[in-house]
Amino acid sequence: MTAQSKEQRCVSLSQLSDLRLLREHAYIDGRWCSADNLQVIEVTNPFDGSFIGTVPNMGVHETRKAIAAAREAFPAWAALLPQERSAALRRWHDLLIENKEDLALLMTLEQGKPINEARGEIDYAASFIEFYAEEAKRVNVENITSHLPGRNMSIKREPIGVTAAVTPWNFPCAMITRKAAAALAAGCTMIVRPATETPFSATALAELAERAGIPAGVFNIVTGDPNPVVGELCGHHDVRALSFTGSTEVGRLLLSQGAQTIKKMSMELGGHAPFIVFDDVDLDEAVAHAVNAKFATSGQDCLAANRIFVQRDIYDDFLDKYAKAIADLRVGNGIEEYVEIGPLMHDRAVAKCEEHVADARAKGARVVTGGKKMGGLFFAPTLLADVTDEMKIFSEETFGPVAPVMPFDTEDEVVAKANDSEYGLAAYLLTKDNDRAARVSNALEYGMVALNCVKITGAPVPFGGVKQSGLGREGSRHGLEEFTELKYVCAAYK
Ligand code: NAD
Numbered sequence: 001m002t003a004q005s006k007e008q009r010c011v012s013l014s015q016l017s018d019l020r021l022l023r024e025h026a027y028i029d030g031r032w033c034s035a036d037n038l039q040v041i042e043v044t045n046p047f048d049g050s051f052i053g054t055v056p057n058m059g060v061h062e063t064r065k066a067i068a069a070a071r072e073a074f075p076a077w078a079a080l081l082p083q084e085r086s087a088a089l090r091r092w093h094d095l096l097i098e099n100k101e102d103l104a105l106l107m108t109l110e111q112g113k114p115i116n117e118a119r120g121e122i123d124y125a126a127s128f129i130e131f132y133a134e135e136a137k138r139v140n141v142e143n144i145t146s147h148l149p150g151r152n153m154s155i156k157r158e159p160i161g162v163t164a165a166v167t168p169w170n171f172p173c174a175m176i177t178r179k180a181a182a183a184l185a186a187g188c189t190m191i192v193r194p195a196t197e198t199p200f201s202a203t204a205l206a207e208l209a210e211r212a213g214i215p216a217g218v219f220n221i222v223t224g225d226p227n228p229v230v231g232e233l234c235g236h237h238d239v240r241a242l243s244f245t246g247s248t249e250v251g252r253l254l255l256s257q258g259a260q261t262i263k264k265m266s267m268e269l270g271g272h273a274p275f276i277v278f279d280d281v282d283l284d285e286a287v288a289h290a291v292n293a294k295f296a297t298s299g300q301d302c303l304a305a306n307r308i309f310v311q312r313d314i315y316d317d318f319l320d321k322y323a324k325a326i327a328d329l330r331v332g333n334g335i336e337e338y339v340e341i342g343p344l345m346h347d348r349a350v351a352k353c354e355e356h357v358a359d360a361r362a363k364g365a366r367v368v369t370g371g372k373k374m375g376g377l378f379f380a381p382t383l384l385a386d387v388t389d390e391m392k393i394f395s396e397e398t399f400g401p402v403a404p405v406m407p408f409d410t411e412d413e414v415v416a417k418a419n420d421s422e423y424g425l426a427a428y429l430l431t432k433d434n435d436r437a438a439r440v441s442n443a444l445e446y447g448m449v450a451l452n453c454v455k456i457t458g459a460p461v462p463f464g465g466v467k468q469s470g471l472g473r474e475g476s477r478h479g480l481e482e483f484t485e486l487k488y489v490c491a492a493y494k
Pocket of ligand 1: 171195247248268270271
């Protein structure tokens with residue numbers, strides 16, 4: 001869909017109660033900036049292509065300015081008492097909550113997700129700031145029992161320095177705060193390069209960081225095409241850590257770019273979650289979980305249930321109920337309160353859904369409901385039955401509202417199939433048998449396992465994957481490790 005003219009600005013912007021939250025500039029060293037060459041990127045609403053605004057199309061030079069500002073700001077920020085950093089983070093958190101409606105509206109307009117999901121994401125994003133505001137006070141020193149005579153041995157956790165975050169469009173606020181709150185709490189400064197499609201959630205976060213009194217240079221936003229900006233962040237020796245959330249393909253590229261300066265890299269990459277339903281479950285509950293686990297964010301979620309395995313004796317009943325629940329999902333403009341499924345982000349996302357459905361169909365899968373484009377960037381919520389491991393959808397992320405279901409007979413068989421993936425982010429397991437639950441969750445090669453539930457994320461828990469789903473963890477006290485270095489001091493005091 002092409003952008004409409006600037007005269008036809010998205011009408012829903014008028015619902016913002018604080019228009020200053022729509023910032024059309026980058027934020028570097030506490031200043032709102034344009035690109036040196038004044039070029040801009042247009043941002044449109046995926047629901048109807050209406051024009052939301054522009055952000056600067058910055059490049060290498062502006063990125064270097066942001067890195068210099070973050071380096072300049074680092075010593076003073078790191079030297080603050082932990083409770084002082086904590087207080088600034090706490091004010092930032094409170095401002096997110098106070099401005100939740102506006103932030104959610106901006107997110108829905110640029111990302112398309114239903115407004116209730118956007119509100120949930122603002123709470124989720126704010127929860128990381130609150131958590132790390134507390135954790136800032138607990139970056140403790142550890143003492144070691146000395147193995148050498150007359151020595152005092154200790155380990156300190158120090159902030160790594162200037163850090164960078166590169167974030168995706170599917171969670172435009174939370175993927176920033178999950179990184180930035182940990183980095184700032186540890187005493188680091190940060191440059192964020194948000195996804196091209198969703199910069200306004202990022203610039204609104206910067207506006208609130210400024211209002212919260214976070215000093216100039218501590219939190220910076222550089223908007224622009226990915227190659228020059230992210231390339232510079234990866235290649236610059238003053239950036240000591242880079243945290244990326246996005247596809248495995250781009251993560252691999254950034255790892256190689258960061259290798260030149262031996263940067264600490266953390267990677268939250270793709271997922272292809274198995275969702276295993278044993279025959280002892282409550283069927284209605286299993287179906288409700290399968291709807292939530294697959295269709296949140298219209299299926300554009302790294303935790304989406306992408307391979308749904310159902311034990312054969314309940315397979316047909318499960319399909320009947322799941323098809324009905326999927327057909328009942330209300331599709332439309334995310335700003336309408338009743339809408340459960342919004343548009344996809346790009347034409348290529350719609351094309352991928354079509355490709356996966358066509359490939360599966362050609363290889364013997366049944367389309368039980370949906371299966372088609374609905375105009376614009378909409379794809380009908382779809383149930384594919386009798387999926388097999390020869391189909392593309394078995395091994396590739398669809399990143400759309402297509403639920404592939406397949407039967408299984410034995411525990412060993414389903415564990416082998418679930419682990420048959422290059423990804424290892426999250427897995428779901430539904431059974432009432434506690435012994436089986438323990439055996440299967442031990443056998444699953446995943447960073448996170450959800451047993452008889454779907455919502456598992458949150459600030460206190462370590463989010464992250466194994467295999468090609470990533471490196472490192474975000475959230476929890478482990479999230480601080482990505483932004484700190486250990487310093488060992490061996491002292492012979494005189
Ligand atoms: P993406 O990899 O295309 O983009 C992620 C970010 O990288 C964006 O800011 C993008 O502009 C930038 N980018 C793209 N190409 C680049 C390049 N050549 N050089 C430098 N930067 C580049 O991913 P996406 O489409 O935005 O997000 C979807 C992917 O993210 C899915 O694979 C999903 O599973 C994954 N994801 C993972 C998590 C997690 O926490 N593990 C969370 C959300 C999304």
